[in-house]
Amino acid sequence: MSARWMLVGLLVLAVLIPSVAGAAPQAGKEFPAGKPDFSKIFNEHKERMMNWVQNCERWLERMQEKVNASKLSEESKLRIQERIRNMEANMEQIRAQISNANNYTELRDAVREVRTLWINTSKEMRLVAYENAIAQMDVIIAKLEELADRFESYGLDTTQLRNAINDANSTLNEIKTKIANGEDVSKDLRELKKKIDAAFAEAKKLAREYKPKPSNGIVMANVSGSFELNGTLNALIKGKGNVTVNPESSASRANGTVVAIVVRGNASVSGEGDFKIIAHGNGTLTMNGTGNYSYKECADQKFKSGSFNESVTINFGCGQL
Amino acid sequence: MRALPIFLFLCILILGCTAPESTTEKASPTPQNTHTQTPIQTTPKPVETPITTPLATPSEDLGIDNIEKELNETEQMLSELETLENVSFDI
Known part of the structure; x- marks a missing residue:
């Protein structure tokens, strides 16, 4: 009889213990399940936003270096450098807003203001990036033309390469006109990049055939x-x-x-x-x-x-x- | 009376299996010597060959490598900007 009761007790124990063990508070959990941990959310978001600010600042620094090293005219360089300085000032403001937030509510309010600032800053960043990209692509097209001349002088058929270069060149000129009219050129830039890639592929094909004699x-x-x-x-x-x-x-x-x-x-x-x-x-x-x-x-x-x-x-x- | 030892044995078994995992970190076997030892080089020393200054490869000579680098850098700056623009302000 007692053995049966013991067995029943044992079964009850087997059912109860796992549920009790599962309910035990685990290390690192300060808040019971269901309640959001605002302090943790605040820290995570603040860190994410600060990393983003840092990436924006790094991007601006690198863009500055590229503009300085580019073959843009001095006038264009000065204009872009002025824009970059303005953007850096904006980013400084954004950084301060996020950095000064001490709690979740302050961070949420700061981010609301940052969002407005970012609309203008990102537009400026895009303009600078596009201008630099167009200057770069202009240089690349000129280099491809030099290559075509060199291949033709050597005796290779450069028809395909020249067609591809002309195609890229006409798109580049269209983009320049659009930019002058203040139109958005993001799609056109992607198109231009594709055309330059195609011309570059042709140039690489010819480069494999270009083998001047050592005595030449x-x-x-x-x-x-x-x-x-x-x-x-x-x-x-x-x-x-x-x-x-x-x-x-x-x-x-x-x-x-x-x-x-x-x-x-x-x-x-x-x-x-x-x-x-x-x-x-x-x-x-x-x-x-x-x-x-x-x-x-x-x-x-x-x-x-x-x-x-x-x-x-x-x-x-x-x-x- | 025979049931008591069985009861105790099963109790220990159940308690052992269902006990919550210890929060303290399990002691991991630490190596006695923490200094990293550089492996003894067993590969034979290559026979020294005279150093010759490398001549420009055809792609270097034609500037193909530079064009490729410039194309990649331009692409990278634009795609990085796209990533930065895709920031989420939702908190």
Whole structure:
């Protein structure tokens, strides 16, 4: 009989103990379940907001560095720097509002004010970011054009690359017009980025085919005045002015107001005007007037650069003329 | 009388299984020596080769790497701004 009662007691114990154990307060829980812990919520939100402020400040710092290092005009740089200073002052205000909040209610009120401040600040940030991005993309397009000239001078077919560059360029010009009219360009910028990526992919394809012979030299120059180019070469001459090629059969000329001549083989080219000259091979380039140049005697060397305001003669190529 | 030891045994068993977990941290075996020892190098020393100054790779020479870097940086600044703009002011 007693054994049965003991068994019943045991079962009751088995049922009761887990529920009692579960109800026991656990370490770290100061408030009973159901009641929000405002102090904890306050700390979490304050930390989150302070981290966000810090990220905004870091972003502004980096943007400042990028603008300083960019090829933007001095006027644009000064204008952007002024904007960044204003944004930094706004962020300082936002930081103070959040930092001074001592409890959940104060933080909630502070965030309400921050929200209003942020509307203007984020608009300014976007304008600065877009202006910087457009300047960067302008530079990138110019670099891609340089690459296209170099590939064409070497003898590669650059039609696809030039089409992609022209496509990106027209979108860039549309964006510039929209910005001048105060229109939103966020979608257009994404479109431009895609087009630049496409042009860059074409450039990378051609770069894999671009393998100048080690004995070939390379010269790239801009001249306002006259020039004479002789040798065994592949060359591209672009610009405005008169150009004579001897023999004429070694040249192909593109129609248009701008001279674009591709020369292949043993040739002698001379011209007067404003030109960009890119040549691969073995030869001599003499320029009179003003301009700049970079060249390497052999393909596996590094480029040497310089400028001139009277005359200069550059010998390029490590092989026989 | 025979039931008593069984009762006690079962009681201990139930109490043992249902007891709440101790809040104190379980002692984890700490290594006796806390200093990190650098492993003895067993790999053979490579045969010294003459250092040659690397020539510019074609992509470096053409500026492909720089263009890629500039594209990535521009993209990064814009996407970071998007993240900052997506801040939630709900408290």
